[in-house]
Amino acid sequence: MLNGLPTILIIDDDDDIRLTLVDYLTYCGHKVWEASDGDQALALAQTETAEIVLLDVVMPSLSGMELIPQLQMLLPGAAIILLTAYGSIPQAVEAMRLGVFNYLEKPLHLQQVQAVIEQAWKAKQALDKAFEDLTNRELEVLRLLATGKTDLEIAEALCLSVHTVNTHTRKVFLKLEVNNRTRAATAWNRYHLK
Numbered sequence: 001m002l003n004g005l006p007t008i009l010i011i012d013d014d015d016d017i018r019l020t021l022v023d024y025l026t027y028c029g030h031k032v033w034e035a036s037d038g039d040q041a042l043a044l045a046q047t048e049t050a051e052i053v054l055l056d057v058v059m060p061s062l063s064g065m066e067l068i069p070q071l072q073m074l075l076p077g078a079a080i081i082l083l084t085a086y087g088s089i090p091q092a093v094e095a096m097r098l099g100v101f102n103y104l105e106k107p108l109h110l111q112q113v114q115a116v117i118e119q120a121w122k123a124k125q126a127l128d129k130a131f132e133d134l135t136n137r138e139l140e141v142l143r144l145l146a147t148g149k150t151d152l153e154i155a156e157a158l159c160l161s162v163h164t165v166n167t168h169t170r171k172v173f174l175k176l177e178v179n180n181r182t183r184a185a186t187a188w189n190r191y192h193l194k
Helices: 015-027 038-047 065-072 089-097 110-133 136-146 151-158 161-175 181-191
Strands: 008-011 034-037 052-056 079-084 104-106
Touching: 008 015, 015 034, 015 110, 034 181, 038 065, 052 065, 052 110, 065 079, 065 089, 079 110, 089 104, 089 136, 089 181, 104 110, 104 136, 110 161, 110 181, 136 161, 136 181, 151 181, 161 181
Parallel strands: 008 034, 008 052, 052 079, 079 104
Antiparallel strands: none
């Protein structure tokens, strides 16, 4: 993080788009890493950190969709923003299910990219704070909830009553400012705790 701004990893096989984003975001004050394919991105993510990832969907060898889970493991908590010229509703739904923060269609408008980065950064900071406020038991309940377990299955796994699980779930919803299990699971996936 530089000057209170997030460090950004840009992964795009289109040199013009990638270099334009690098120049613009560096000018805006961000520390920026860049990769032209999935393999470079994974190597970079093993040695460097980033709070925001701009990820092209269509690339040779590894697609952006294939990279998402790997980047989440290497850069836990990073907000991922997908970039695509070939967007589809099923792809967008799958990306959100995987915990992607947002989805931008090409051609990109630099001010829009910066606005989405700012939204992602604020949301990440708020989510980090919310997760810090969760107790260990609430984290356990949320982790199991995010895997699709029912309240009864969570109760059995944690040796709790269903009523106690419901109480923890309500507290998790309140702290994360969500109103249902799907949004809680999405928050877990974005934060990516194990």
